[in-house]
Amino acid sequence: MSDIKRFEDQQAAFLPGFICDLTQCCVSTQWGLILSEATKPAQPTYAYQQIAGEIEAQILRGDLKPGDQLPGEAQLASTFGVTRSTLREGLRQLESDGLLHRPSPRRMEVAVPQADQLTSRSGRAMALMKVTFRELWQVTMVTEPLAARLATQHGTEDEINALQATHGALVAAEGQMARTIALDEEYHTQIAEIGRNRVLGLAREPIALLLFRGFEQIAPFAPRFYKRQIEAHSNVIAAIRDRDVDRAEKWARMHIEDFWRGAQIAGLEDKIALVPGSLSSSNPTGEARK
Amino acid sequence: MSDIKRFEDQQAAFLPGFICDLTQCCVSTQWGLILSEATKPAQPTYAYQQIAGEIEAQILRGDLKPGDQLPGEAQLASTFGVTRSTLREGLRQLESDGLLHRPSPRRMEVAVPQADQLTSRSGRAMALMKVTFRELWQVTMVTEPLAARLATQHGTEDEINALQATHGALVAAEGQMARTIALDEEYHTQIAEIGRNRVLGLAREPIALLLFRGFEQIAPFAPRFYKRQIEAHSNVIAAIRDRDVDRAEKWARMHIEDFWRGAQIAGLEDKIALVPGSLSSSNPTGEARK
DNA sequence: AGTGTTTTATTGTCGGACATTAAGCGGTTT
DNA sequence: AAACCGCTTAATGTCCGACAATAAAACACT
Known part of the structure; x- marks a missing residue:
């Protein structure tokens, strides 16, 4: 019974038209998640990549502004029509892209990439x-x-x-x-x-x-x-x-x-510059950098 | 019966000593995955972040060289002592960091960050x-x-x-x-x-x-x-x-x-430079960039 | 040997589960 | 009334097990 439906979903997840299909489900969410039809991937695009790409597009486009809080994973997942596991992979990608910031585990917000x-x-x-x-x-x-x-x-x-x-x-x-x-x-x-x-x-x-x-x-x-x-x-x-x-x-x-x-x-001229022990510790004065 | 063991694992996953604990399990893998004790995270570090950090460290340290192929997800997961889902989140992060390259879904290799x-x-x-x-x-x-x-x-x-x-x-x-x-x-x-x-x-x-x-x-x-x-x-x-x-x-x-x-x-002086339609399409001659 | 076919191993995705814990809520205290 | 505190709730991090699709490997065939 539900097997048929699930199979179709699987199919959709592998088809290029995936995003478009999802559009139907997304137009009416609370932050107006409109999936962009502009993205035209050549390579096989996986769901988690599409999700990452979609959210990125929305940030770049300004639909999501820095500081905006994202809904919970469960809601996002259902919005995009994927499982939490899949959605999560997409989020991790955006997170390390620096587009999403995470002040606390319970709060995921849009962030301007920091220098x-x-x-x-x-x-x-x-x-x-x-x-x-x-x-x-x-x-x-x-x-x-x-x-x-x-x-x-x-x-x-x-x-x-x-x-x-x-x-x-x-x-x-x-x-x-x-x-x-x-x-x-x-x-x-x-x-x-x-x-x-x-x-x-x-x-x-x-x-x-x-x-x-x-x-x-x-x-x-x-x-x-x-x-x-x-x-x-x-x-x-x-x-x-x-x-x-x-x-x-x-x-x-x-x-x-x-x-x-x-x-x-010192004879350093053509020596290779080493990556310093911890690149992130460039805060000697101890001041918090806004 | 196995409940107790699982609980301990859960605990370990949340404890700072996580990496060290895992060291025991990892020294004997095929590529000599030695977990670095140098990393000293201050914030609560989640398993997937530790995994990403650990692999990154190995790449930076040169233990894993560009072009090296990584083992399968299942093996990696068991090596690090986490589930595939968790491991995957870590991989996604490294992937978007550009440290891992993926010529085919079946092949995940270390890559030098491309310009x-x-x-x-x-x-x-x-x-x-x-x-x-x-x-x-x-x-x-x-x-x-x-x-x-x-x-x-x-x-x-x-x-x-x-x-x-x-x-x-x-x-x-x-x-x-x-x-x-x-x-x-x-x-x-x-x-x-x-x-x-x-x-x-x-x-x-x-x-x-x-x-x-x-x-x-x-x-x-x-x-x-x-x-x-x-x-x-x-x-x-x-x-x-x-x-x-x-x-x-x-x-x-x-x-x-x-x-x-x-x-x-043209009056552009203090105008904002717009992000071009697709930043990645800077290949006019059509030559494949090695 | 070269080529086509079958196996196999791995991946992408799914659904559900549970302990942990941040955040919201109502009640208490001064 | 405002500030404070414990409790409930909901969401997160992680885990487990499963399945379809498929690239790579093993195999068979001419």
């Missing part, structure tokens, strides 16, 4: 690609000066003071390798954030993270290295304060150039 | 962040000249010819908007690849993709625009051929600068 996430993902990818310090440095040579330039244009008094504070902490952390690296990263990230260019922020973060981790391997070889870095930092901050765009950019460039000299002394 | 993947992810993130053309342009102003510079240093005869071919196709595609954009992207990507800097390639791709999509909105406003772009392309190629590093960089910069002028005329 951190992309950062760690890119960082991991670069580590797996075994990129060299040279590659990292070449790119950093253009990103950091740009960041400094933008920061000079947009920095508010408060922001510059905060930057100065970080720099102060860095100076105070002399000798503590881990803390030094964390604060150095923080300093550069802060400058990028002051520049108010999210694209630059997104692009440079994973790169800088990997590159500056090399500090650890450079320090033993170059005694003066640390001092010169500090000096350059100061000069960049001063230039930002003076609103001297070119000077800020110039010092930033010199700063990175100098880093490269250190790397050369 | 495309990261690209589309970053592109999506930027779209959700509603980044403006200005932000994209500011970064592109430094990435493309760098790409041109590196390409000049590393380009082989063949590569330059291939680049020239793409350019030729672009010229021939006059009037066909979609194809023009695709080939323009291809041209820029090719230059970046010639430069042999994977970091730059990773960083610039999603940005360039979004920025150059603006061409569509600019074209109607600036009749000469298309021609000037073509000219700049030619000049960059010529400079690369002549191994004139500075000239290549200069023309690349002028090219992007000019693009901005077009964007200004």
Whole structure:
């Protein structure tokens, strides 16, 4: 009796028209889940992928806005016409895509992808690609000066003071390798954030993270290295304060150039940058990042 | 009778020591699945997350190398001491992380994260962040000249010819908007690849993709625009051929600068760059990307 | 050997089950 | 009345067992 129906469902689950069929069941849900007909998959598409794709489309399209809470798994499952197990696989995918956030197990909401996430993902990818310090440095040579330039244009008094504070902490952390690296990263990230260019922020973060981790391997070889870095930092901050765009950019460039000299002394040039122990621990000040 | 055992298992699944407990069962598998004790999660960690984390760690650590095939789900599940359903959720997560690739449903193998993947992810993130053309342009102003510079240093005869071919196709595609954009992207990507800097390639791709999509909105406003772009392309190629590093960089910069002028005329400056219809269709030549 | 056919093992999906626990609810306390 | 607390409820994480579809392997056949 119910065997026939179930068989048809099985069939539907393997047919391309699956989504369309489901449309019938979905138009009347509480958040107006309209399944998009735009998606035209070439490969065999499994139910869990379709579900993930569908929800993703709705988020991208704006039907579901960041912060919106999703209904329970049971309801979602019945809405899409699949079992909880299947739906769950789709959710896990979206979860690791960073499109869904999960403040508590009982609450699953739409989230804007955070920079951190992309950062760690890119960082991991670069580590797996075994990129060299040279590659990292070449790119950093253009990103950091740009960041400094933008920061000079947009920095508010408060922001510059905060930057100065970080720099102060860095100076105070002399000798503590881990803390030094964390604060150095923080300093550069802060400058990028002051520049108010999210694209630059997104692009440079994973790169800088990997590159500056090399500090650890450079320090033993170059005694003066640390001092010169500090000096350059100061000069960049001063230039930002003076609103001297070119000077800020110039010092930033010199700063990175100098880093490269250190790397050369340490023989890192074509060495592979290692993925740091925990990529996510880039929160030295302990402040909660909104 | 078996109730007691099951209860203990349940407990274990919720306890932090889960991984360690499992270690006992795993040391003797065929690929030497040693569960790492390094992972120290603070939040409540669910089994499927631990599994995903564990496999990820093994890949990152190099225990599992790209191309390695994973055992079947059943075996994996029993290895980790969870059900297939649970294991599957973990796999889905890794799958969308791009760490696992799936050439056929019967074959799940370790994969190096492909640039495309990261690209589309970053592109999506930027779209959700509603980044403006200005932000994209500011970064592109430094990435493309760098790409041109590196390409000049590393380009082989063949590569330059291939680049020239793409350019030729672009010229021939006059009037066909979609194809023009695709080939323009291809041209820029090719230059970046010639430069042999994977970091730059990773960083610039999603940005360039979004920025150059603006061409569509600019074209109607600036009749000469298309021609000037073509000219700049030619000049960059010529400079690369002549191994004139500075000239290549200069023309690349002028090219992007000019693009901005077009964007200004079209009034795009602080408009939000839209996520293109399908981010993954950046394969104009139809060649399979290894 | 090359090719077509049958087995087999694995996958995608299903439905139901249960312990655990976050969240909502009503009652109590100050 | 507002704040606090235990209880109920509902939803989650996990498990089990099952079945159709199918890719890969084993086999048979010419």
